[in-house]
Amino acid sequence: MAATMKDLARETGLGLATLSKYFNGGTVREKNRVLIEAAVRKLHYVPNEVARSLKTQHSRAIGVVIPELSNTFITSIISSMEDVLRKHDYAVIVCDCRSDIRREKEAVEFLMHRRVDGLINMATDTTGAHLKTALAAGIPVLLIDRLIESLRNKVSAVIIDNAHAAGQAVRKLTGLGHRRIGLVLGSPGLYTTDCRLNGYLDALKEAGIEPDDEYIRYGNYTMDGGYQAVQDLLALKRRPTALFVTNFEMTLGAMLALQRGGIRIPEDLSVIGFDKLELFGEIFPDLTLIRQPQLSIGREAANLMLDLLGSGGSFSHRIVTLSTELTEGSSVRVLKP
Amino acid sequence: MAATMKDLARETGLGLATLSKYFNGGTVREKNRVLIEAAVRKLHYVPNEVARSLKTQHSRAIGVVIPELSNTFITSIISSMEDVLRKHDYAVIVCDCRSDIRREKEAVEFLMHRRVDGLINMATDTTGAHLKTALAAGIPVLLIDRLIESLRNKVSAVIIDNAHAAGQAVRKLTGLGHRRIGLVLGSPGLYTTDCRLNGYLDALKEAGIEPDDEYIRYGNYTMDGGYQAVQDLLALKRRPTALFVTNFEMTLGAMLALQRGGIRIPEDLSVIGFDKLELFGEIFPDLTLIRQPQLSIGREAANLMLDLLGSGGSFSHRIVTLSTELTEGSSVRVLKP
DNA sequence: TTGAAAGCGCTAACAC
DNA sequence: GTGTTAGCGCTTTCAA
Numbered sequence: 257m258a259a260t261m262k263d264l265a266r267e268t269g270l271g272l273a274t275l276s277k278y279f280n281g282g283t284v285r286e287k288n289r290v291l292i293e294a295a296v297r298k299l300h301y302v303p304n305e306v307a308r309s310l311k312t313q314h315s316r317a318i319g320v321v322i323p324e325l326s327n328t329f330i331t332s333i334i335s336s337m338e339d340v341l342r343k344h345d346y347a348v349i350v351c352d353c354r355s356d357i358r359r360e361k362e363a364v365e366f367l368m369h370r371r372v373d374g375l376i377n378m379a380t381d382t383t384g385a386h387l388k389t390a391l392a393a394g395i396p397v398l399l400i401d402r403l404i405e406s407l408r409n410k411v412s413a414v415i416i417d418n419a420h421a422a423g424q425a426v427r428k429l430t431g432l433g434h435r436r437i438g439l440v441l442g443s444p445g446l447y448t449t450d451c452r453l454n455g456y457l458d459a460l461k462e463a464g465i466e467p468d469d470e471y472i473r474y475g476n477y478t479m480d481g482g483y484q485a486v487q488d489l490l491a492l493k494r495r496p497t498a499l500f501v502t503n504f505e506m507t508l509g510a511m512l513a514l515q516r517g518g519i520r521i522p523e524d525l526s527v528i529g530f531d532k533l534e535l536f537g538e539i540f541p542d543l544t545l546i547r548q549p550q551l552s553i554g555r556e557a558a559n560l561m562l563d564l565l566g567s568g569g570s571f572s573h574r575i576v577t578l579s580t581e582l583t584e585g586s587s588v589r590v591l592k593p
Numbered sequence: 594m595a596a597t598m599k600d601l602a603r604e605t606g607l608g609l610a611t612l613s614k615y616f617n618g619g620t621v622r623e624k625n626r627v628l629i630e631a632a633v634r635k636l637h638y639v640p641n642e643v644a645r646s647l648k649t650q651h652s653r654a655i656g657v658v659i660p661e662l663s664n665t666f667i668t669s670i671i672s673s674m675e676d677v678l679r680k681h682d683y684a685v686i687v688c689d690c691r692s693d694i695r696r697e698k699e700a701v702e703f704l705m706h707r708r709v710d711g712l713i714n715m716a717t718d719t720t721g722a723h724l725k726t727a728l729a730a731g732i733p734v735l736l737i738d739r740l741i742e743s744l745r746n747k748v749s750a751v752i753i754d755n756a757h758a759a760g761q762a763v764r765k766l767t768g769l770g771h772r773r774i775g776l777v778l779g780s781p782g783l784y785t786t787d788c789r790l791n792g793y794l795d796a797l798k799e800a801g802i803e804p805d806d807e808y809i810r811y812g813n814y815t816m817d818g819g820y821q822a823v824q825d826l827l828a829l830k831r832r833p834t835a836l837f838v839t840n841f842e843m844t845l846g847a848m849l850a851l852q853r854g855g856i857r858i859p860e861d862l863s864v865i866g867f868d869k870l871e872l873f874g875e876i877f878p879d880l881t882l883i884r885q886p887q888l889s890i891g892r893e894a895a896n897l898m899l900d901l902l903g904s905g906g907s908f909s910h911r912i913v914t915l916s917t918e919l920t921e922g923s924s925v926r927v928l929k930p
Numbered sequence: 931t932t933g934a935a936a937g938c939g940c941t942a943a944c945a946c
Numbered sequence: 947g948t949g950t951t952a953g954c955g956c957t958t959t960c961a962a
Binding site for chain 1: 642646647663669675682684685688703729820846849850
Binding site: 312 | 938939940941
């Protein structure tokens, strides 16, 4: 059906090696170049990456396994990652495992069958058991957003300094005199949830504040969860005077709940949200935020992967920790007693 | 490095044909089955899909080209699509073209090099020029969400009845006596935008209402855009008495703007939103909505693709139109003069 | 049921 | 700079 290099060889009278060289950026006599290009057009030749992969033992495909696709934090990472990988001619095969450990393992197996050259994973299984085959095969494995401690020197990772991020926010609030600080976290047990909680607790301790479980809520990283968590916090007899919400979707939900409850910001409550300032531009123009460098996470991950891939199998793993930024807005203020 | 079938053959003393048959579900003598399975475990054999693809001329990969990844409508479609495709052992290669025509074409070329068996596209280029190579190669092409009229009998498609959807909403409102109905659309020129506008206009005409351009706004399908559009509508000297917003993100933005503006729903304004009821569950419990069957779109698309793939090249294209649903809430009411 | 052998489309020695 | 050739790891006739 489709034309092959053999067809080109027949058409041009050249040998396969010449053609191969041409397609791989080698030098070819000018008149042959013209000849080849004419033949390519005439026969609608399209190089066959599958054959190339078999021969070179590189699929030029990267497997990406994520817990879900309907989360803006994840999709913006994937998007920027895919962008740089595709520029380097790597295909990105995305597998959404719906935060299901079994599916996650299946996804890894599936990708290994396809001989992906590398694996990027935002892990659901905190034990890392699902990565065994990939590790055994010797391909570079790169974790994003969530570290798996037991795999520290076997994989690379691109993460943010979660404890520091939470600390930044909470210190900002304690610095303004707040002592009852509500915290809305993701799901219990997740790496980022735990780290952010620790950052919160540390910052409270620094300020000599006894943590109160009532003020620590889990919103599952969803808008609905954030809304609910804030509703609950508002229902407390001793409401918090400040609030820190730890992802974008929950911040949205929280803002809705606060608006709904007629809470004035920052008069009644100081608020620090999370991520995606650009979307808030018009809507909450002055929200104080902790921002993760989402695009950088994707780019870093992609570049790190390309690096590992380029090192010819002799890669040494790296953990890249990106720092977050506190964007000052006007949604926090000094606690008036 | 990795074990091959040859290694298995040596280990078991069997021929390649026997092994191949075993792996492809053929019948093998019981004692050979045991032998093979032992060898597989011993050598950590993993089938090589790349080699299989080269031989069978099927990559078992589907290319998916979308305008952006950070849109919940798109990701929920992809997610359900990927789910069924992977169950059938198809890999999904996602290419985000950022609503850029050039990138879209590049993505198609890229996927053709990888010899994807089929192409699923939420098109940015309304001319369909980017699909030429895929069409020429004879692989099934499936459009989702957006039709390209000039390609009607060359491709399949899974879309929703956009005009009907908008009509449903607007007729609901006119039926309650509303005559000044605000409409928040996506970006001008998009297939869905145009169709929904037509549905709106038709429904107005039916009700004998002269459309007024002031009430027709473009919110770019983003939360921010929806927020801005509603701000503008509220600023009109003759405000609309009802509002129809045509996607999820814009509905969110709209609700924020309305809440912010102190607009009571439905007392001051009747509102019909779009999509994702589940997320609104807690937050806007009673919003009247037009809902697209997002999961079905993904599933239908995947199944239709599998069908086309299974037909051995002799496929006939189909346009599947799914219908939307009007979910009654309490955000609309009879217009009190 | 099983084995031998050819070949999918490409790359990379190697020889010219 | 170019041509010849031998595989990459599988599937699939064809014979046994």
